[in-house]
Amino acid sequence: xxIRKKYLFYVLAITSSFIAAAVTGVDSFVGSxxxxxxxxxxxxxxxxxxxxLITLLITLSLSIKIKGKSLGAKILDxxxxxxxxxxxxxxxxxxxxxxxxxxxxxxxxAIISIVQDPSVILSFSQIVILYxxxxxxxxxxxxxxxxxxxxxxxxxxxxxxxxxxxxxxxxLFPIFIVFLVxxxxxxxxxIYQRKLKIMKIHNKPNDSINIRFWNVFFSCLFTxxxxxxxxxFTSGNHLITGFVTSIDxxxxxxxxxxxxxxxxxxxLYIRSLGMGKASVNNAIRxxxxxxxxxxxxxxxxxxxxxxxxxxxxxxxxxxxxMVLIVMGIISFALTVVKSYIFITVKPGSPIRDTMQKLWDxxxxxxxxxxxGKYDFIVKxxxxxxMKGYERIIRKLDEIPEIKKYHWxxxxxxxxxx
Amino acid sequence: MISAxxxxxxxxxxxxxxxxxxxxxxxxxxxxxIAGEYDIVIRAQVKNLExxxxxxxxxxxxxxxxxTTTQIIEKEISLQ
Numbered sequence: 001x002x003i004r005k006k007y008l009f010y011v012l013a014i015t016s017s018f019i020a021a022a023v024t025g026v027d028s029f030v031g032s033x034x035x036x037x038x039x040x041x042x043x044x045x046x047x048x049x050x051x052x053l054i055t056l057l058i059t060l061s062l063s064i065k066i067k068g069k070s071l072g073a074k075i076l077d078x079x080x081x082x083x084x085x086x087x088x089x090x091x092x093x094x095x096x097x098x099x100x101x102x103x104x105x106x107x108x109x110a111i112i113s114i115v116q117d118p119s120v121i122l123s124f125s126q127i128v129i130l131y132x133x134x135x136x137x138x139x140x141x142x143x144x145x146x147x148x149x150x151x152x153x154x155x156x157x158x159x160x161x162x163x164x165x166x167x168x169x170x171x172l173f174p175i176f177i178v179f180l181v182x183x184x185x186x187x188x189x190x191i192y193q194r195k196l197k198i199m200k201i202h203n204k205p206n207d208s209i210n211i212r213f214w215n216v217f218f219s220c221l222f223t224x225x226x227x228x229x230x231x232x233f234t235s236g237n238h239l240i241t242g243f244v245t246s247i248d249x250x251x252x253x254x255x256x257x258x259x260x261x262x263x264x265x266x267x268l269y270i271r272s273l274g275m276g277k278a279s280v281n282n283a284i285r286x287x288x289x290x291x292x293x294x295x296x297x298x299x300x301x302x303x304x305x306x307x308x309x310x311x312x313x314x315x316x317x318x319x320x321x322m323v324l325i326v327m328g329i330i331s332f333a334l335t336v337v338k339s340y341i342f343i344t345v346k347p348g349s350p351i352r353d354t355m356q357k358l359w360d361x362x363x364x365x366x367x368x369x370x371x372g373k374y375d376f377i378v379k380x381x382x383x384x385x386m387k388g389y390e391r392i393i394r395k396l397d398e399i400p401e402i403k404k405y406h407w408x409x410x411x412x413x414x415x416x417x
Numbered sequence: 418m419i420s421a422x423x424x425x426x427x428x429x430x431x432x433x434x435x436x437x438x439x440x441x442x443x444x445x446x447x448x449x450x451i452a453g454e455y456d457i458v459i460r461a462q463v464k465n466l467e468x469x470x471x472x473x474x475x476x477x478x479x480x481x482x483x484x485t486t487t488q489i490i491e492k493e494i495s496l497q
Contacts, residue, residue, distance in 0.1 A: 340451060340458055342424075351492075359494050366495040370422065370488035377422050377488060379495075408453030414440060415447045 008415070010329075012272035013284035019265035021291035025299050026258045033254070035245045040109030045227055045242030047105065048220035050252065051259035058263050059083045059213045072209050076267050080207035086214050090206070093196045098218025100189035102226060105219065107181035111174045125178055129156050129286070131187040132279035147384065148279065151331040155283040158324025161317050162289045190278040197274035208270035212263060286325050293318075337385055338410040341396070343376040349401035351375070361395045363388065385409070419463050420446075420493070423473060424486040427456040431481025438479050444472050455486075 030036065036043035062072030063082035072080035086094055129152045193215070199206045227239040245251050273281050345354055351369055358367045358378055366379035382388040388407075396405055427435060432450065439448055439459060447460035459476065463469045473487055 338449075340449070340453075342454070355492070355494065366493065368420075368422070368488075368490045369492040370490050372488040373486055374488055377490075406454055408451040408455060408458075410458075411450045411452055413447065413449040414436075416445065 009272055009275040010284065012268045012275070013281055014287055016265050016268035016272060017285050017288040018291045019261060019268070020285070021288045021295050023258055023261050023265055024288070024292055025295035026254070026261065029299065030251070030254045030258055033251065035241070035248070035251060036109075039238055039241055041106060041227055041230065041238040042242035042245060043109045044102070044106045045220075045223050045239060046246035046251070046255055047109070047259060048102070048216060048223045049243060049246045050255035051216045051262070052220045054256050054260050055213050055216045055263050056083075058260065059209055062209055072207075076264075077208045077271055079205045080209045083213065084210055087201055090196060090199060090201070090214075093192045093199075094214050094218050097189050097192040097196065097215055099222045100185040100192070101215060101219040102222035104182055104185035104189060106223065106226065107177045107185070110177055111182070114174050125182050125186065127156055127160075127179070128183040128186050128190075129159075129279055129282045131183050132190060132277075132282055135187050135191060147331070151328045152279060152283055154324050154331065155286050155328030158321045158326075158328060159286040159289055160321065162321025162325060187278075190273065190282060193270050194273040194278050194281075197270050205274070208267045208274070211270050212266045215266075216259075216263075284329050287329065290322050290325065337382050337388060338413065339380050339382075339388065340408045340410065341376075341378040341380060341392070341405055342374045342408070343378060343396075343405040344373075344403050345375045345401045346403045354399065354401045357399050357401075358396075361392055363391050419465065419469060420490040421461050421463070421469055422488040422490065423459040423461055423476060424455040424488065425457040425459065425476065425482055426484040428481045428483055432456060435479045435481045439476065442472065442475055444468060 030043070036046070059072070060083060062070060062076065062080065064071050066074065070081055133149060133152050193211060196211045197206055197208060224239060227242065231237060231239050246255055269281070269285070272284075343358075345351075355367055355369055355376070358364060358376060361380075363380045363382045364378055365381050366377075368377045368379075369375065370377050380388065380392055382391065393407070396402060436448060436450065436457070439445060439457070444461050444463050445459055446462045447458075449458045450456065451458055461469060461472045463472060469487070469489075473485055476482055477485055
């Protein structure tokens with residue numbers, strides 16, 4: 001099926017956010033259980049330990065072939081074939097992403113053991129979008145444009161407003177955890193998951209299902225290691241408590257439910273990371289706050305959470321925040337300009353060197369060496385045409401090997417999924 | 418696997434209908450409507466040159482297509 005790639009990107013990111021909102025509700029309930037409430041470290045290990053088992057089981061099920069194609073390829077990610085071992089080229093990225101996810105989850109567990117309402121928990125972490133913008137300007141060859149910064153700030157402020165504590169409680173300790181632990185680790189985790197997704201494995205696109213499985217596996221290892229060191233120095237037993245509690249029948253099914261659902265949220269998130277920058281993905285992911293509200297109400301009705309204010313002033317502030325989030329996301333969606341540049345080079349020009357010079361230009365997403373009328377077809381993505389001129393055309397003019405080029409802007413495009 | 422760009426020039430007013438037909442074709446990975454020297458760019462993915470010929474042949478049969486230029490990709494670097 002060929003659909004508009006932009007739609008697919010937003011469908012993936014928003015569906016992932018919706019599932020994430022449901023997971024946060026369940027997490028909040030599981031985290032408030034007596035065994036985990038005062039021991040978030042044990043909760044983190046229990047999550048990853050059961051997560052590894054359930055993710056392995058789901059991945060194996062998705063590896064089942066139906067008419068020559070795996071079930072996972074049919075329903076989740078067309079690039080997925082079957083569960084496979086980590087390739088040497090991926091290892092570094094998996095180790096960093098796993099470590100970051102482990103630290104992030106420990107921080108997250110510490111927060112949800114302090115604050116119960118999921119919409120409150122999610123609030124502080126939205127500033128990660130700004131962290132990502134900053135990091136992407138360093139790590140990626142695509143610095144943020146003014147429109148991206150504006151949209152990100154709108155989404156971030158919207159997210160803060162939308163998730164201000166409904167009870168008016170503003171606890172300093174969880175905010176410190178968010179700023180110093182959760183946000184930086186999530187930013188690095190997102191960037192490395194994106195790097196993994198855009199990698200080619202045996203000349204084919206990497207798949208999000210294997211990326212997720214190995215991420216949970218490495219996160220589990222790192223969490224175990226961190227807890228082991230922590231227990232050693234504090235004479236605690238968080239690691240053993242986590243393990244024992246995870247196999248306790250009264251918690252096992254809850255952990256399976258939360259990590260099983262998380263798997264689908266992350267697979268879609270990783271897929272969407274392969275299509276757009278991590279900052280834009282996380283801006284869309286801010287819609288989790290909106291989706292978390294109905295889940296909070298359901299949990300309140302079920303009696304699993306006890307606090308949910310209906311103060312009209314707070315509700316108005318939250319609605320304003322939600323409107324800002326939606327406006328920011330729409331602003332991201334409507335401000336991408338994609339173009340093709342068709343290039344002819346002078347005879348005798350070194351093709352590989354010219355290819356590298358073209359690739360080094362910021363905003364270039366594809367460089368193809370072609371045979372035929374043109375020597376290169378370059379695809380570029382910018383937020384504005386003016387930026388395209390400043391950033392790309394000027395740079396093209398500086399490449400002496402180029403004889404002639406012409407720029408054709410993309411008005412609309414579709415892609416096979 | 419061979420990838421190629423097929424650059425298409427159209428008769429004015431026939432683009433929408435042609436796009437609908439192009440979306441049904443096998444081996445078409447991406448379609449872009451562009452403004453400039455060409456009207457449509459198609460990215461095709463085929464197993465061999467014989468299949469590429471079949472794709473270009475089918476495209477040329479679509480009403481409104483006046484000219485196609487095929488560029489076979491020899492090497493590529495991409496973000497995705």
